Amino acid sequence: MIYLDYNATTPIEERVKKVMKPYIEDYFGNPSSNHELGYKTKTAVENARRQVADLINCDSEEIIFTSGGSESNNMVLKGTAYIKSKKGKHIITSKIEHPAILNPCRFLSKSGYDVTYVSVDKYGMVNAKDIEDAIREDTILITIMHSNNETGTLQPIKEIGKIAEKYNILFHTDASQSIGKVPINVEDLKVDFLTIAGHKVYAPKGIGALYIRKEINIEPLIHGASHESSKRAGTENVIFDVALGEACAIAKEKLKDNSIKELTDYFYKGLLNIFGHGIRLNGHEVKRLPNTLNISFIGKDGIQVLDKLEGVAASTGSACHSGLTSISPVLRAMKVPDDVATGAVRFSLGRYTSKEDIDMVLEKLKDINLI
Incomplete structure (x- = not known):
C-alpha cells in the first residue's frame, strides 16, 4: 500500500x-x-x-x-x-x-x-x-x-x-x-x-x-x-x-527538513507533465502546507479515480450517496466549478513517502487512462 x-x-x-x-x-x-x-x-x-x-x-x-x-x-x-x-x-x-x-x-x-x-x-x-x-x-x-x-x-x-x-x-x-x-x-x-x-x-x-x-x-x-x-x-x-x-x-x-516539500513539488510537476490542463490545483500554489496536493481531474469523478488507483491510499472531500457525488463544502465555498470539484483528490505526503512511491502513483495514473 x-x-x-x-x-x-x-x-x-x-x-x-x-x-x-x-x-x-x-x-x-x-x-x-x-x-x-x-x-x-x-x-x-x-x-x-x-x-x-x-x-x-x-x-x-x-x-x-x-x-x-x-x-x-x-x-x-x-x-x-x-x-x-x-x-x-x-x-x-x-x-x-x-x-x-x-x-x-x-x-x-x-x-x-x-x-x-x-x-x-x-x-x-x-x-x-x-x-x-x-x-x-x-x-x-x-x-x-x-x-x-x-x-x-x-x-x-x-x-x-x-x-x-x-x-x-x-x-x-x-x-x-x-x-x-x-x-x-x-x-x-x-x-x-x-x-x-x-x-x-x-x-x-x-x-x-x-x-x-x-x-x-x-x-x-x-x-x-x-x-x-x-x-x-x-x-x-x-x-x-x-x-x-x-x-x-x-x-x-x-522543521527545517524540506524533503517532503521537494517530493510534493516533484509529484505536482509529474502530474502536470502527464495531464497538463486536464488537472487543476485546488488551494494556494505557494501559501500551502508543504505536503498537500488537492488535485482535480477535470471532468472526472474523484471517487472513481481513487477506486481505480489500486494499492494507493488517498482521499477525496466528496461523498457518494445513491449514485450521486456531493461536492466538498470547502471546494463549494471556494466556488470551484462542479465539473472541477467532483474530480478532486487530496494527496498528502509524509515522512515515509519515497520518490519510488510517487513514481509508481504517476505510472498508475497513466495506466488508468484519465487523459
Missing part, C-alpha cells in the same frame, strides 16, 4: 513507540499519587508538556492535554461562550472550518449565539479585512483554522491576530493540520488558543493539546478534580501524554 493520506492520520513514529513502552509496562502510577510511581509519572507528564510547549514557543503551564483536536476545539468554543456570555453572544469563523469547529458553532447557535461564517477567495483563503468588518460590539471569539485540511491553504493568522488584539477579542486557531509541517509561534501569531491533534503529528489517536494563554480563564468542558490546572478533569493519560511530547520534540527537530 502506498500511503498518501497523511492529512487524515499518521503512523506512530518509532521513537514515540519507545517512549510509551516504559509507561505501559512499568511506570503505571497515578501522577497525583504521593509515592515513587506517582512522582515518576508526574515528572513524565510535565516533561511532555514542556516538549509540546517548546514546539509552539509558549510556557509549559499554558498547555492542557486533551483527547484530541475535537475536544480542544469544543473546549474553546463552549468554554468561551459560557465565560463571555455577559459581554455578548457573537462568534466569527469561516465557511471552510473543520466539522470540529462548525458543529460546536451550530450547537451554540441553538442556544442563542450568533455565528458569522466569513467567505473565502478562490484559493480557499480568508481575507483578514472581512474578519474585521464582521466584528461587532458583542463579538466574543474569532476562530479560524491555521491551514485547511483539504487544500492545505494557509490562513493569514498573524494578520487576524493583530485585528483580534486591536479589538480585545479572544482568538483561536485550529493548528491540527499545520503542527510539525510549518513553524508555529503563538507569540508571533498573537493567538489566545491553539489546537493540536496528536495523530496528525505521528503520535497515537486519542491525544491532543490546547494552548491557552496564561492570563485567560475559560469554563472547563469536563468538570471534576483539579487536573490540568483545573481546566480539564480526569486522571492524566500518561502513556499518550509522553507520546505527544516526544512527537512534538521530533517535529521540532525536523
Whole structure:
C-alpha cells in the first residue's frame, strides 16, 4: 500500500513507540499519587508538556492535554461562550472550518449565539479585512483554522491576530493540520488558543493539546478534580501524554527538513507533465502546507479515480450517496466549478513517502487512462 493520506492520520513514529513502552509496562502510577510511581509519572507528564510547549514557543503551564483536536476545539468554543456570555453572544469563523469547529458553532447557535461564517477567495483563503468588518460590539471569539485540511491553504493568522488584539477579542486557531509541517509561534501569531491533534503529528489517536494563554480563564468542558490546572478533569493519560511530547520534540527537530516539500513539488510537476490542463490545483500554489496536493481531474469523478488507483491510499472531500457525488463544502465555498470539484483528490505526503512511491502513483495514473 502506498500511503498518501497523511492529512487524515499518521503512523506512530518509532521513537514515540519507545517512549510509551516504559509507561505501559512499568511506570503505571497515578501522577497525583504521593509515592515513587506517582512522582515518576508526574515528572513524565510535565516533561511532555514542556516538549509540546517548546514546539509552539509558549510556557509549559499554558498547555492542557486533551483527547484530541475535537475536544480542544469544543473546549474553546463552549468554554468561551459560557465565560463571555455577559459581554455578548457573537462568534466569527469561516465557511471552510473543520466539522470540529462548525458543529460546536451550530450547537451554540441553538442556544442563542450568533455565528458569522466569513467567505473565502478562490484559493480557499480568508481575507483578514472581512474578519474585521464582521466584528461587532458583542463579538466574543474569532476562530479560524491555521491551514485547511483539504487544500492545505494557509490562513493569514498573524494578520487576524493583530485585528483580534486591536479589538480585545479572544482568538483561536485550529493548528491540527499545520503542527510539525510549518513553524508555529503563538507569540508571533498573537493567538489566545491553539489546537493540536496528536495523530496528525505521528503520535497515537486519542491525544491532543490546547494552548491557552496564561492570563485567560475559560469554563472547563469536563468538570471534576483539579487536573490540568483545573481546566480539564480526569486522571492524566500518561502513556499518550509522553507520546505527544516526544512527537512534538521530533517535529521540532525536523522543521527545517524540506524533503517532503521537494517530493510534493516533484509529484505536482509529474502530474502536470502527464495531464497538463486536464488537472487543476485546488488551494494556494505557494501559501500551502508543504505536503498537500488537492488535485482535480477535470471532468472526472474523484471517487472513481481513487477506486481505480489500486494499492494507493488517498482521499477525496466528496461523498457518494445513491449514485450521486456531493461536492466538498470547502471546494463549494471556494466556488470551484462542479465539473472541477467532483474530480478532486487530496494527496498528502509524509515522512515515509519515497520518490519510488510517487513514481509508481504517476505510472498508475497513466495506466488508468484519465487523459
